[in-house]
Amino acid sequence: MALRVGVIGGGQLARMMIAPAVELGLDLRVLAEGEGMSAALAATAIGDYRDLETVRAFAADVDVVTFDHEHVPQDVLRALVADGVVVHPGPDALQFAQDKLVMRARLAELGVPQPDWAPVRSIAELQDFLDAHAGAGVVKTPRGGYDGKGVRVVRAAAEAQDWLDALAEDDALLVEELVPFVRELAQQVARRPSGQVVAYPVVETVQRDGVCAEVIAPAPAAADRLVEVAEEIGRTIADGLGVTGMLAVELFETDDERILVNELAMRPHNSGHWSQDGAVTGQFEQHLRAVADLPLGSTAPRSAWSVMVNILGGPVAGTLDERFGAAMAAHPQAKIHTYGKAPRPGRKVGHVNVVDDDLDDAVYVARAAAAHFD
Amino acid sequence: MALRVGVIGGGQLARMMIAPAVELGLDLRVLAEGEGMSAALAATAIGDYRDLETVRAFAADVDVVTFDHEHVPQDVLRALVADGVVVHPGPDALQFAQDKLVMRARLAELGVPQPDWAPVRSIAELQDFLDAHAGAGVVKTPRGGYDGKGVRVVRAAAEAQDWLDALAEDDALLVEELVPFVRELAQQVARRPSGQVVAYPVVETVQRDGVCAEVIAPAPAAADRLVEVAEEIGRTIADGLGVTGMLAVELFETDDERILVNELAMRPHNSGHWSQDGAVTGQFEQHLRAVADLPLGSTAPRSAWSVMVNILGGPVAGTLDERFGAAMAAHPQAKIHTYGKAPRPGRKVGHVNVVDDDLDDAVYVARAAAAHFD
Numbered sequence: 001m002a003l004r005v006g007v008i009g010g011g012q013l014a015r016m017m018i019a020p021a022v023e024l025g026l027d028l029r030v031l032a033e034g035e036g037m038s039a040a041l042a043a044t045a046i047g048d049y050r051d052l053e054t055v056r057a058f059a060a061d062v063d064v065v066t067f068d069h070e071h072v073p074q075d076v077l078r079a080l081v082a083d084g085v086v087v088h089p090g091p092d093a094l095q096f097a098q099d100k101l102v103m104r105a106r107l108a109e110l111g112v113p114q115p116d117w118a119p120v121r122s123i124a125e126l127q128d129f130l131d132a133h134a135g136a137g138v139v140k141t142p143r144g145g146y147d148g149k150g151v152r153v154v155r156a157a158a159e160a161q162d163w164l165d166a167l168a169e170d171d172a173l174l175v176e177e178l179v180p181f182v183r184e185l186a187q188q189v190a191r192r193p194s195g196q197v198v199a200y201p202v203v204e205t206v207q208r209d210g211v212c213a214e215v216i217a218p219a220p221a222a223a224d225r226l227v228e229v230a231e232e233i234g235r236t237i238a239d240g241l242g243v244t245g246m247l248a249v250e251l252f253e254t255d256d257e258r259i260l261v262n263e264l265a266m267r268p269h270n271s272g273h274w275s276q277d278g279a280v281t282g283q284f285e286q287h288l289r290a291v292a293d294l295p296l297g298s299t300a301p302r303s304a305w306s307v308m309v310n311i312l313g314g315p316v317a318g319t320l321d322e323r324f325g326a327a328m329a330a331h332p333q334a335k336i337h338t339y340g341k342a343p344r345p346g347r348k349v350g351h352v353n354v355v356d357d358d359l360d361d362a363v364y365v366a367r368a369a370a371a372h373f374d
Numbered sequence: 375m376a377l378r379v380g381v382i383g384g385g386q387l388a389r390m391m392i393a394p395a396v397e398l399g400l401d402l403r404v405l406a407e408g409e410g411m412s413a414a415l416a417a418t419a420i421g422d423y424r425d426l427e428t429v430r431a432f433a434a435d436v437d438v439v440t441f442d443h444e445h446v447p448q449d450v451l452r453a454l455v456a457d458g459v460v461v462h463p464g465p466d467a468l469q470f471a472q473d474k475l476v477m478r479a480r481l482a483e484l485g486v487p488q489p490d491w492a493p494v495r496s497i498a499e500l501q502d503f504l505d506a507h508a509g510a511g512v513v514k515t516p517r518g519g520y521d522g523k524g525v526r527v528v529r530a531a532a533e534a535q536d537w538l539d540a541l542a543e544d545d546a547l548l549v550e551e552l553v554p555f556v557r558e559l560a561q562q563v564a565r566r567p568s569g570q571v572v573a574y575p576v577v578e579t580v581q582r583d584g585v586c587a588e589v590i591a592p593a594p595a596a597a598d599r600l601v602e603v604a605e606e607i608g609r610t611i612a613d614g615l616g617v618t619g620m621l622a623v624e625l626f627e628t629d630d631e632r633i634l635v636n637e638l639a640m641r642p643h644n645s646g647h648w649s650q651d652g653a654v655t656g657q658f659e660q661h662l663r664a665v666a667d668l669p670l671g672s673t674a675p676r677s678a679w680s681v682m683v684n685i686l687g688g689p690v691a692g693t694l695d696e697r698f699g700a701a702m703a704a705h706p707q708a709k710i711h712t713y714g715k716a717p718r719p720g721r722k723v724g725h726v727n728v729v730d731d732d733l734d735d736a737v738y739v740a741r742a743a744a745a746h747f748d
Contacts, residue, residue, distance in 0.1 A: 002714065003695065019393030022415065025698070025712035025724075041396065041415065198706075280707055280729075295703035302676050302729070321377065324399070329669035332572075333654055338399035340376065350399075355654075355676070 002027040003292050006058060008049050009068025010037030012339035013268050018042050020285035026292060031058040038339045052076050059085045066245055066291040067267055070097045088193060088244035088291035089266045096241045097266040100142045100174050107261055110240040112233055114261045115179050119172035123164060127157035129175045136178040139163065151210065153178060179260055181252035185219050186271035189234040190286045190296055193244050198296045200279065202230035205271050212270040215308040217278055217301065220359060229259055246287040248272060277335045277353040278306025303355045307362040309370040311350040313343025327372035334369035376401040377666050380432060382423050383442025384411030386713035387642050392416050394659035400666060405432040412713045426450050433459045440619055440665040441641055444471045462567060462618035462665035463640045470615045471640040474516045474548045481635055484614040486607055488635045489553050493546035497538060501531035503549045510552040513537065525584065527552060553634055555626035559593050560645035563608040564660045564670055567618050572670045574653065576604035579645050586644040589682040591652055591675065594733060603633055620661040622646060651709045651727040652680025677729045681736040683744040685724040687717025701746035708743035
């Protein structure tokens with residue numbers, strides 16, 4: 001009987017696991033939040049991932065539980081583990097992706113380079129941090145943020161007054177120094193429960209309005225030492241946090257050639273979508289191999305360059321089908337991945353990958369194909 | 375709403391359409407022959423594809439009907455078309471893949487190079503053909519053959535006595551000259567209803583016991599003229615027969631550098647499995663694009679060489695899962711595709727693709743990975 005992999009969450013990351021699951025012969029089962037989600041084809045249950053009994057019933061029919069997102073509460077995860085359910089990544093690892101204060105403290109213990117940071121509970125504490133860091137900082141809610149939500153650049157403590165007022169008694173905000181970065185990078189690694197780790201080449205990511213817009217793999221003009229350091233950071237975090245499955249480490253590259261850890265994600269990540277077409281083993285296949293404790297696949301690039309551009313549902317006239325047709329007609333080389341989501345301005349509804357020997361060509365074609373949807 | 379593509383037949387070809395359908399955003403629906411077929415994940419109906427009412431009910435819920443195999447009877451196909459159902463490839467094209475005598479006659483009209491052939495209804499007719507062709511021929515039942523079944527090399531007419539005795543009144547057998555070929559090739563093209571045609575590079579296929587065992591793409595040491603002629607044959611047949619979707623043309627290369635058409639298939643074909651990993655657009659994606667009348671994708675190879683080796687269910691000890699694990703551990707570069715079928719000796723249960731700049735390395739890794747299943 002095929003190994004049953006249960007994915008909690010029915011978004012596009014679960015959807016993009018379907019293709020490799022079919023080819024690998026894994027029985028993918030999804031607990032979706034509702035009808036008609038991106039991963040509907042593989043949905044075998046619909047319900048609230050915060051409800052233990054819902055998750056417990058779903059987990060009873062699978063061999064391993066993994067995730068489309070990191071929002072399943074710790075108490076639900078720990079109850080599953082107590083039931084004997086195999087969960088990858090497990091709650092001990094996932095806590096570091098769920099709470100940025102816990103993550104910062106652990107990375108400090110591991111000696112991983114990161115921005116200066118502090119927990120703050122009051123205007124006074126926050127102002128002290130700002131005063132010590134040239135008057136600026138990035139304030140983050142430790143939990144629940146994504147795509148730029150829960151993140152605010154402040155130059156006076158009062159700008160975080162509302163978040164401080166809303167803090168529960170034992171909670172704190174995270175404040176980080178505002179890093180003068182020259183660009184953003186991302187390092188992906190995969191780790192099996194048995195300890196095998198493989199690393200992808202470090203990539204450059206371009207954000208717009210806090211959302212990943214474009215990825216170039218590998219990161220252009222990256223010095224050998226930077227590539228090695230990025231991989232070492234990825235491996236250190238995967239081992240140190242006991243990650244199982246894909247890990248994405250978002251990084252800042254500074255003007256003095258340091259790299260500092262910005263965020264973590266313990267699942268396939270937008271910065272790794274290029275690998276679907278640009279690497280021997282795409283990140284969705286790799287995640288499945290890792291959580292199923294199968295031998296990991298080669299992370300070698302298929303070509304010199306891969307470029308990923310996100311498709312954001314925009315105000316262009318015409319149905320999504322018409323726009324896909326026009327993009328495909330103009331760019332036969334472009335690999336268009338669609339998420340089965342209704343378009344609305346700014347919503348990620350798909351992405352384009354282009355793999356080419358020439359970087360300029362790849363960037364041009366990927367942007368031009370995606371522009372049919374702007 | 376996503377375009378609904380209905381596939382008649384739930385085998386591995388339908389299964390391998392699932393992955394690209396998800397990424398393209400097509401709603402794939404399969405009429406399977408029974409429970410637990412390879413394409414079960416996308417099965418929305420189960421029934422007999424020879425039964426008009428079963429097929430009619432299935433077709434009522436899709437925008438276009440296509441196929442996992444060529445066995446749907448002409449009267450069923452023509453009734454669908456009369457109902458207004460869009461069928462690709464349509465019955466006018468599909469008849470040439472269903473009946474080898476009809477195919478030979480049409481290819482002769484198109485001037486496509488092929489072996490000498492004749493319809494034969496008696497021992498005398500068959501013996502006349504053999505006498506005119508150095509005493510040997512290949513006798514074929516015009517309908518229903520696959521993987522070497524319905525094909526027999528004869529050196530005396532009496533060797534086909536049983537097939538001749540079983541002929542219905544208006545039927546005939548097909549006899550072809552025994553071509554002294556040096557190797558077998560396959561040319562794949564895709565054609566949209568609107569007439570767009572794209573061609574893949576011609577590949578070398580290696581058969582064992584009448585079953586495709588190995589494919590090398592592109593065909594090694596193929597002269598430019600041979601490559602051009604093969605592509606021209608593919609395009610001529612696709613246009614001349616009005617094929618919609620993928621067309622595979624199996625070819626003989628002779629010792630005097632001619633190429634002759636052996637067989638046709640109007641669907642994704644074993645000789646094109648390499649393209650899943652080795653071409654910018656795999657044949658399963660291309661078939662879906664063609665039958666949905668979407669712009670066709672680039673057929674460019676992703677690397678210098680791709681090698682496909684079939685996995686035949688064999689007598690090796692251990693479960694299929696254990697063998698997959700061992701193959702993956704030893705060969706991280708190998709792309710293993712599994713069909714979700716119970717193994718039995720000689721049964722195709724999957725295949726391995728390896729894409730590499732070096733042909734010897736690709737052949738070695740693909741064979742070594744597949745050997746875990748022998």
